[in-house]
Amino acid sequence: MDLPGPRWKKGKDGKDFAALAAANPMSTIVAELQAKLRDSEAVATLAVHTRDAILEVGKDQAKLLNCASFGRAVGSAGAERQWFQLGPEEVFFLCHALKCVAVESENEARMGAPELWDLLASTSEQFPEMYRAYEHLRLKNWVVKSGLQYGAHFVAYRHHPALVHSEFAVIVVPEGKAFGTTCGCMQVWSELLCALRASGSVAKTLLVLTISTKSSELGSMDCLEQMIVHERTITRWIPQQCREQQDKSCREVSSNEDQEHTSRGVVFSYWGVVLSFTVLSSLLVYKLKF
């Protein structure tokens, strides 16, 4: 299936931001952010009773966090320091996948990735599959944000949300006994058609990420390696449009044929003129000679 292309936003000059995005690849921004956060030994603090984390960073890191579209700025402590609120998937990605942020609980006890996993998984039954889907997209350099306002789990952007509209509304579907009660998603028609209608009305393609696992235990972080992500789009197919497109392509083919016939005719008449001119001139020369 051909995926729909990105819908780039436009600047004040009327030009779209595709060139700007190409000049600033997301992989480069993330690599730079990773290095800067490691250098500054950044520490995020888990918020009490929520699954979010608060990260205090300097001006340079703040710019990179913004450019890479991680979290959201929640206020600044003077000109040099800024605070960012990170979602559970974001904080675990920075801690586990990029290994550039340390995490501590509200009582200032440092946590390794396994402890953080246990904590986040205990506060949300859906965390394992949600994180796996988030990581899958982020490692492909897609920007992933919450899709709650679109009736989806996530939305996926080709670059920064300021430069481009999101292309996909992402629904995460866990598959298998290991996921227990979280497997109920997209199992009734009303839910699927509702998601399809909602994504279509905001010009997004519905992307279903099915997470299957060989592991029977999701308690430990080791299960991440066992989780496989399957990508599939669901689209509404409108037979009227398909038929009209077919008619159009048929018309295009016939008009191309007509043009070909016309051009052949033009070529033919051109050579006819040349030939007749040659014959006439040779006759004239012949007459003049005799």
Added chain:
Amino acid sequence: MAAAAASARDRRRRSRAPAGGAAHAVRIDDGEEQHLNPFLDAAPSASSRVQFRNMASCARWVEETGAAEVVESRGNLWLTTGVTRAGKLYYNIEEIGFLAERGALILLNDKDETIGIDGIYEKLAGGNYGCSWDTFQAYKHLKSLGYIVGRFGVPWTMKHGGTCDTIAPQMNILETDQSLNRVDGVSSDITKLLKKMQIDGISPSFEVYLPNSKFKKSSPGSPCFLLCLLRGKPPSRVELEAVENNFRGIPLKYCHVDNGRVSFLSFDEVTLPSLP
């Protein structure tokens, strides 16, 4: 028989409105529901949208085959409808329903009495002839848009093997006895065995060709897509992969019918690109 056909034509003229109403019970799923306003005097009736034919073919219902043998063919509908066996044209139940609603077919029983639209609907609702009511709604929707629709795996003529040559034939032999996929009306032992087997999962109901004035039953070419009807709950990844693996190379479309509303869907396996 001619008298029966004539009286049937009169009856058909009298019962045009209800047939038309039923014909457009299917709603186009284009985002917004389209409702005729019943409170306006000038509101067009549902039946006014149906294009009725002046010429009606005549067919006799054959219970053993679960289809109708055409005894009098008029017009050129036979070019894209029905299957030919031993020089005779047969219509499946969904084709009968579609044509009868449009006044293009009179269906007779073995005593040459007319089977009305209510009798045809009963046969469809029973779902015993290889087509359920929901499947009929999907068929009707595509046919009314000009698509050429044939039962999956059932050759248009016995000279040609339909899609059987190219795609997993084992999936469609279930209904071969019902849908005339046999020679001289005799179904083989293997067909009987396969009919007893219960094949779970999704399988195509129809093979669909784009509208084409040059369509030939003797050489229909590859279908534009195969249409699978989805019942119960939405399909799982495993079910989708199973049906895709059986029919590699031919696109699959899926159809969900709810209370007469037909939704066509594509479930496409994709690989998101890794971005720079």
